[in-house]
Amino acid sequence: DTAVSQTPKYLVTQMGNDKSIKCEQNLGHDTMYWYKQDSKKFLKIMFSYNNKELIINETVPNRFSPKSPDKAHLNLHINSLELGDSAVYFCASSRSAGTSYGYTFGSGTRLTVV
């Protein structure tokens, strides 16, 4: 009964490969997010979807493409992986965009590009 679940938890892959990370939330939230956490723990917003509509698209290489088939799912596809993409990627959800109630985070996907 995990609220926000991400798969896989760990991903090790070679440079140049294409990979996807999946995220699902069972909280009935309208808004979902992808964050990147670097080695110094800095959290940076990448994308946000509200009811399957893209509402936030920060300065992220276009090798990163989010897809939201329905409001409970937000997947992240990364093409032509580079060493600098190594990080922990967190999915999160909130009741709505602009909410004051805070986010619920998944447990993260540690991506290592070799």
Place this chain on the structure above:
Amino acid sequence: GEDVEQSLFLSVREGDSSVINCTYTDSSSTYLYWYKQEPGAGLQLLTYIFSNMDMKQDQRLTVLLNKKDKHLSLRIADTQTGDSAIYFCAESKEGSYIPTFGRGTSLIVHP
């Protein structure tokens, strides 16, 4: 400087109180949050406070807000080894979609 700043580390003895501090730059910040991240896990919302409040208490947690100085603190009473984690301060504004996070304070609790 960064929009939300925290010291990187805090070490306390088990049973003592811990105080984690945070400063932010935007005076229009409306909501302020504390999140906890345990090793290998995602961030968990601990508590939040609205900018029209000075203090909020929830069991062992006390949040103090000094809006004039743009300073937020989290006090953990009777700190336990299970409280060892990284604590993130975050702020957001009315109608804004995205909170701004600090870089986190690693709390180390030793016997």
